Amino acid sequence: MTCLAIGLFVICTLTAQAQELAPWSFKRSLNTSAYGYTLVEDNTAGAPSAKVERFEVRSGDCGAQPGWSDCDSDRERSELSENGSAPLGSEYWYGWSFYLPPNHPNIYPAKVAFGQFHQRNSRSPAFMFQNDAGGLLIDKNFGHSTEHVPLISQDDLLGRWHHIEVHAKWDKLDGFFRVYVNGDLRYETTGSTTSGAGIYFKYGLYRSFLSRYKTRFGTQEVPTQVVLFAKVRHANTRQGLQ
Numbered sequence: 001m002t003c004l005a006i007g008l009f010v011i012c013t014l015t016a017q018a019q020e021l022a023p024w025s026f027k028r029s030l031n032t033s034a035y036g037y038t039l040v041e042d043n044t045a046g047a048p049s050a051k052v053e054r055f056e057v058r059s060g061d062c063g064a065q066p067g068w069s070d071c072d073s074d075r076e077r078s079e080l081s082e083n084g085s086a087p088l089g090s091e092y093w094y095g096w097s098f099y100l101p102p103n104h105p106n107i108y109p110a111k112v113a114f115g116q117f118h119q120r121n122s123r124s125p126a127f128m129f130q131n132d133a134g135g136l137l138i139d140k141n142f143g144h145s146t147e148h149v150p151l152i153s154q155d156d157l158l159g160r161w162h163h164i165e166v167h168a169k170w171d172k173l174d175g176f177f178r179v180y181v182n183g184d185l186r187y188e189t190t191g192s193t194t195s196g197a198g199i200y201f202k203y204g205l206y207r208s209f210l211s212r213y214k215t216r217f218g219t220q221e222v223p224t225q226v227v228l229f230a231k232v233r234h235a236n237t238r239q240g241l242q
Helices: 210-217
Strands: 002-006 009-014 024-029 037-041 051-057 075-082 091-099 111-119 125-132 135-140 147-153 161-169 175-181 184-191 199-208 225-235
Touching: 051 075, 051 199, 091 111, 111 161, 135 184, 147 175, 147 184, 199 225
Parallel strands: none
Antiparallel strands: 002 009, 009 024, 024 075, 037 051, 051 225, 075 199, 091 161, 091 225, 111 125, 111 199, 125 135, 135 147, 161 175, 175 184
């Protein structure tokens, strides 16, 4: 991955050697803090690459753009957002590795997402990878959650690298969405996989309903969170992710 700072934006592009498709580009989403997104040397001794992407969100890290404000909607984030999108009827493989530090705080009952398959012309994602009290789960969303399926327990989640692969066909009627965790198929759904005009990928740290945490613990501050990512890719085939 190569990244270029352009004004307030960071554009990251995956090289053609990393995938079978045209270069995949991303921009920062609703957060421009210097610490929010950095490329750093791996200090975990276990990453699948020498450098990793580090996302950090601190209390108050909310931004706004025309038509939307995280600050006004109880949200904070540091994410990269795909510039393009997968059209209806397309079929792709996606893959990435991620790591949560051993001291990573769980801020449930606030919601935290480490990845989203979002929809063009819609404010609602189709699928989200979320951390709740029990660990990592897949949230089939489409405007309101219809399925919550556990993927990784909270005890296994922290302090180790996990590899996620997604095989998806994006269709309003005849699609499928499969999630592999560390090589094992852990979730599958068929039928409608989007209600929008195309799917784009977002990853990093996105937290919402922060007032739930503040109310439960009687505080105005939400703990800082960090997540690392490595080898974020998409391809036409599973082999292409390698």
